[in-house]
Amino acid sequence: EGWLSLSHMTADISMFPFKEWMKCEKIAIKNHKNELSDISHPQGPYLVRKTISRMIALTRGVKCEPEQVIIGPGTQPLLRQVLGMQRENIKAAIENPGYSRIYQLLKDMNFEVFPIDLDKKGIDIKKVEALNPHFLFITPSHQFPTGIIMPISRRIELLNWASASEGRYIVEDDYDSEFKYGTDNIPSLQSLDRNQRVIYAGTFSKTIMPSFRISYLVLPPDLLREYKRHFSYWIQGSNTLNLITLHYFIESGEYAKHVKRMNNHYEMKRENLIKELKWKFRNDIKIKNVPAGLHFIAEFKTDKGYKEIEERAKKEKLEIYSMKRFNLLGNIEEGKKIILIIGFANIKNEDIPVAVDRLYRVIY
Numbered sequence: 348e349g350w351l352s353l354s355h356m357t358a359d360i361s362m363f364p365f366k367e368w369m370k371c372e373k374i375a376i377k378n379h380k381n382e383l384s385d386i387s388h389p390q391g392p393y394l395v396r397k398t399i400s401r402m403i404a405l406t407r408g409v410k411c412e413p414e415q416v417i418i419g420p421g422t423q424p425l426l427r428q429v430l431g432m433q434r435e436n437i438k439a440a441i442e443n444p445g446y447s448r449i450y451q452l453l454k455d456m457n458f459e460v461f462p463i464d465l466d467k468k469g470i471d472i473k474k475v476e477a478l479n480p481h482f483l484f485i486t487p488s489h490q491f492p493t494g495i496i497m498p499i500s501r502r503i504e505l506l507n508w509a510s511a512s513e514g515r516y517i518v519e520d521d522y523d524s525e526f527k528y529g530t531d532n533i534p535s536l537q538s539l540d541r542n543q544r545v546i547y548a549g550t551f552s553k554t555i556m557p558s559f560r561i562s563y564l565v566l567p568p569d570l571l572r573e574y575k576r577h578f579s580y581w582i583q584g585s586n587t588l589n590l591i592t593l594h595y596f597i598e599s600g601e602y603a604k605h606v607k608r609m610n611n612h613y614e615m616k617r618e619n620l621i622k623e624l625k626w627k628f629r630n631d632i633k634i635k636n637v638p639a640g641l642h643f644i645a646e647f648k649t650d651k652g653y654k655e656i657e658e659r660a661k662k663e664k665l666e667i668y669s670m671k672r673f674n675l676l677g678n679i680e681e682g683k684k685i686i687l688i689i690g691f692a693n694i695k696n697e698d699i700p701v702a703v704d705r706l707y708r709v710i711y
């Protein structure tokens with residue numbers, strides 16, 4: 348039979364309200380002919396930036412004006428645009444294990460990039476202070492990929508570090524913060540920032556779908572001034588019809604309803620998957636059970652290496668990724684155990700037992 352997927356890179360669109368989305372799209376076409384006939388503002392339509400800024404103020408405590416929002420076709424192109432304004436020999440630091448696509452982008456932009464280890468509260472503040480980077484990339488809401496939710500104490504330490512000297516910024520990548528199961532949703536790092544040092548990055552890839560390519564940054568005022576000086580010529584890269592449709596989708600309450608519905612749906616699938624894994628693997632598995640996001644990390648006792656596991660997964664037609672993908676220095680140790688990132692957006696509830704059986708055959 349066909350492939351099954353425990354990928355962490357998808358959204359479960361089986362419950363996306365396409366009918367409601369198309370209703371919003373009809374309204375967008377009917378009421379916004381002038382926006383559609385014109386190129387849009389470099390940062391995206393004001394109307395949509397206003398809706399996003401109001402929404403993240405409510406849901407994430409982000410304090411910003413619509414003027415500070417930049418919408419773009421993905422987190423990477425947005426960061427490339429804003430970081431591209433920086434002068435030479437910039438030092439950047441990123442969590443390790445971490446988001447290898449951003450690590451790669453920073454290296455391609457000739458930044459000096461330093462992976463920094465985590466402790467149980469998230470990125471190791473001592474190592475940040477020792478390295479003293481200009482830009483620090485973190486995922487405090489749900490560390491990618493380990494899942495650590497950064498406590499307020501560590502957030503304050505990082506903000507104090509950032510405000511202790513000029514030219515330091517923290518990029519807060521809030522990628523799947525909308526999904527928390529039974530644990531409270533700590534407000535954004537940006538909401539605690541008193542010195543305009545945080546660049547807030549959000550995306551609709553997890554809550555709507557990654558193929559829409561709708562993401563945004565919130566810039567602090569001095570970076571915004573620089574942005575407007577550099578990019579007055581810029582033609583915005585997102586699809587204006589999609590963005591105005593998104594505006595109506597949010598305004599109508601459909602977006603909030605969908606996120607709530609998906610929280611319940613993902614929580615149910617997550618619990619079933621964890622139950623099945625524990626039953627099948629017993630004490631050969633250790634699950635890092637952080638009740639958030641669309642994936643979790645699991646450690647398996649095995650003497651098989653990552654390469655062999657990846658080959659066996661292909662043979663078993665099971666899509667799954669390992670911690671090797673996120674170990675930025677490529678020096679992951681193997682021998683007694685391996686660590687896999689287990690996503691539950693792409694697997695149907697009824698296929699969970701079969702997927703776990705296949706995973707068992709991959710590892711033992």
Ligand SMILES: Cc1ncc(COP(=O)(O)O)c(CN[C@H](CF)CCC(=O)O)c1O
Pocket residue numbers: 355356357420421422423446448486491520522549550551552557560561562672
């Ligand atoms: C840490 C992190 N910050 C942002 C995004 C959202 O990026 P964008 O859609 O461009 O807005 C992702 C999404 N992750 C990707 C798809 F899941 C790739 C995962 C992989 O490369 O392992 C992510 O992990």
